[in-house]
Amino acid sequence: MDKKTVSTIAYLSRLSLNEENEDKITEDLKNIIKFVDQLDGADTNNIEPLANPLEKTAKTRTDNVTAKNRKEVFLERSPKSNEDYFLVPRVVE
Amino acid sequence: MSIQYKSIKELKNMLNDKDISHTELVQETFLNIKNNSALNAFITLNEEESLKKAVNLDNTPSSGSLAGIPIAQKDLFCTKDLKTTCGSNMLSNFIPPYSATVIENLENAGCISVGKTNMDEFAMGSSNETSFYGNVGNPWGENLVPGGSSGGSAAAVAAGIVPAASGTDTGGSIRQPASLCGISGLKPTYGRISRWGMIAFASSLDQAGPMARTAEDCALLLNEMCSHDEKDTTSIDEVIPDFTENLNSSIQGLKIGLVKEFDLSKLDNDVVQVFEESKKHYESLGAEFIEISLPNISLSVPTYYVVAPAECSSNLSRFDGVKFGKRCDNPKDLEELYIKTRSEGFGDEVKRRILIGSYVLSAGFYDAYYKKAQQVRRLIKNDFDSAFKSVDIIMSPTTRGAAFDAGSKGDDPIQMYLEDLFTIPANLAGLPAMSIPNGMIDNKPIGLQLIGNFLDESRLLQAAHNFQISTDWHLKTPSGNKS
Numbered sequence: 001m002d003k004k005t006v007s008t009i010a011y012l013s014r015l016s017l018n019e020e021n022e023d024k025i026t027e028d029l030k031n032i033i034k035f036v037d038q039l040d041g042a043d044t045n046n047i048e049p050l051a052n053p054l055e056k057t058a059k060t061r062t063d064n065v066t067a068k069n070r071k072e073v074f075l076e077r078s079p080k081s082n083e084d085y086f087l088v089p090r091v092v093e
Numbered sequence: 094m095s096i097q098y099k100s101i102k103e104l105k106n107m108l109n110d111k112d113i114s115h116t117e118l119v120q121e122t123f124l125n126i127k128n129n130s131a132l133n134a135f136i137t138l139n140e141e142e143s144l145k146k147a148v149n150l151d152n153t154p155s156s157g158s159l160a161g162i163p164i165a166q167k168d169l170f171c172t173k174d175l176k177t178t179c180g181s182n183m184l185s186n187f188i189p190p191y192s193a194t195v196i197e198n199l200e201n202a203g204c205i206s207v208g209k210t211n212m213d214e215f216a217m218g219s220s221n222e223t224s225f226y227g228n229v230g231n232p233w234g235e236n237l238v239p240g241g242s243s244g245g246s247a248a249a250v251a252a253g254i255v256p257a258a259s260g261t262d263t264g265g266s267i268r269q270p271a272s273l274c275g276i277s278g279l280k281p282t283y284g285r286i287s288r289w290g291m292i293a294f295a296s297s298l299d300q301a302g303p304m305a306r307t308a309e310d311c312a313l314l315l316n317e318m319c320s321h322d323e324k325d326t327t328s329i330d331e332v333i334p335d336f337t338e339n340l341n342s343s344i345q346g347l348k349i350g351l352v353k354e355f356d357l358s359k360l361d362n363d364v365v366q367v368f369e370e371s372k373k374h375y376e377s378l379g380a381e382f383i384e385i386s387l388p389n390i391s392l393s394v395p396t397y398y399v400v401a402p403a404e405c406s407s408n409l410s411r412f413d414g415v416k417f418g419k420r421c422d423n424p425k426d427l428e429e430l431y432i433k434t435r436s437e438g439f440g441d442e443v444k445r446r447i448l449i450g451s452y453v454l455s456a457g458f459y460d461a462y463y464k465k466a467q468q469v470r471r472l473i474k475n476d477f478d479s480a481f482k483s484v485d486i487i488m489s490p491t492t493r494g495a496a497f498d499a500g501s502k503g504d505d506p507i508q509m510y511l512e513d514l515f516t517i518p519a520n521l522a523g524l525p526a527m528s529i530p531n532g533m534i535d536n537k538p539i540g541l542q543l544i545g546n547f548l549d550e551s552r553l554l555q556a557a558h559n560f561q562i563s564t565d566w567h568l569k570t571p572s573g574n575k576s
Contacts, residue, residue, distance in 0.1 A: 053523025
């Protein structure tokens with residue numbers, strides 16, 4: 001974990017770090033990763049990963065329409081929209 | 094008649110006996126909220142709507158089991174037409190178009206949601222110092238933290254403003270603040286309460302639960318909060334018992350496990366002494382103690398700090414400034430819109446966890462961190478499965494000590510992470526766990542943690558209620574013993 005790695009994962013996370021906290025955050029992440037490295041000591045040969053404590057297949061429900069179209073309600077909560085779409089800066093020139 | 098520090102049960106009796114009207118109860122609650130505004134426990138108040146509901150209840154009595162009971166809702170639950178910030182600048186303008194299932198369940202039972210409580214940003218923190226809306230105070234002392242992340246909920250109950258609050262618990266966020274504020278709080282089995290409408294932090298760990306003055310009140314709340322919800326695919330479809338049914342049954346012969354690996358000698362003497370006295374008390378009630386071993390328990394905190402940030406980095410990718418929440422000013426292109434919005438909208442702790450999550454999930458590191466942590470998670474769950482073959486519940490302190498001063502953990506995140514040493518294992522295994530007040534250290538309350546087997550909330554509540562009907566720690570308030 002160094003400044004270069006931190007700047008790569010920051011970009012992957014779509015976050016920008018300013019100069020003054022870049023050193024501090026690199027140091028913090030280094031310590032946190034060192035802390036979680038304790039896991040290396042555990043013998044996990046042939047142990048299935050546990051993703052969720054229930055371990056049940058997600059239940060499906062019948063494919064009925066249960067929600068009404070509330071396009072306006074959702075669009076009006078957007079920072080920028082017109083009557084049909086969410087608006088963002090132009091992507092294709 | 095004062096309503097401060099009254100339990101749900103007491104308020105229900107007062108309402109039934111017409112000692113107070115619904116409208117008076119709500120008016121007095123808002124008076125108490127305003128008198129305690131220095132605590133900064135609330136982000137948003139719902140005064141007009143609450144009064145309207147109270148007037149309606151006075152005119153048309155309701156049969157709901159919690160009719161007219163004021164409740165504070167953690168600002169992590171979506172509430173229809175009421176601002177929901179999750180403690181973040183990112184959602185400072187977010188007004189949900191729907192309510193979380195658990196909020197609907199409580200309101201259908203007659204609860205009046207008086208406001209939204211302050212919390213650590215996106216529930217990431219153990220001291221309520223990461224909220225965009227400022228620190229929350231602990232009614233037990235100036236400059237003391239209330240714990241976190243459900244710190245506003247805990248402080249509001251501890252100050253006697255409301256008899257009940259909702260909380261959520263991903264690594265201890267109900268139990269740790271309950272301990273530091275001297276109240277009762279329960280994290281149910283993963284899947285007991287629907288997560289639909291809860292703003293997600295770590296989806297395989299998050300669980301909502303009640304925070305109240307007594308275990309009995311927690312049972313009353315839990316009865317209404319649980320439901321099977323088709324909108325949440327991890328919602329359990331099991332019989333929901335009446336959690337109040339066995340409260341008064343004797344705990345003679347209850348087998349309580351003590352975890353060999355929880356090394357209490359590292360804790361302050363006072364903390365150990367409080368714990369030992371609770372053990373003696375349980376013995377006097379007929380319980381029997383058995384030492385159990387959870388060999389992998391010491392890896393809980395490192396496991397959690399891989400799993401939780403990984404799920405957080407994925408969940409929080411939805412905050413991109415496009416569909417709801419904040420958007421930065423004048424982005425020059427779409428990428429800048431994402432980056433500036435997220436960098437301005439999230440605080441330091443949230444950014445730190447997103448970065449760890451992105452790191453442990455990135456190509457080349459996934460197996461070494463995320464997969465490894467999930468494997469250790471299974472080892473920890475297996476340890477609990479074996480332990481519950483010989484005991485009914487497991488007991489430990491909830492926290493390493495009583496409430497600490499704001500700013501005292503310095504800026505080393507790991508010191509703060511270790512605050513949840515005793516609470517994290519139950520989240521990893523999906524087990525129900527609760528904290529009840531069991532002593533005072535330097536005039537500050539501290540809690541006892543009880544961990545139950547899968548879906549066995551009834552037994553936890555029974556053990557907690559038996560403790561509370563024979564002790565008075567839960568009756569202590571910042572202004573003296575409750576009459």
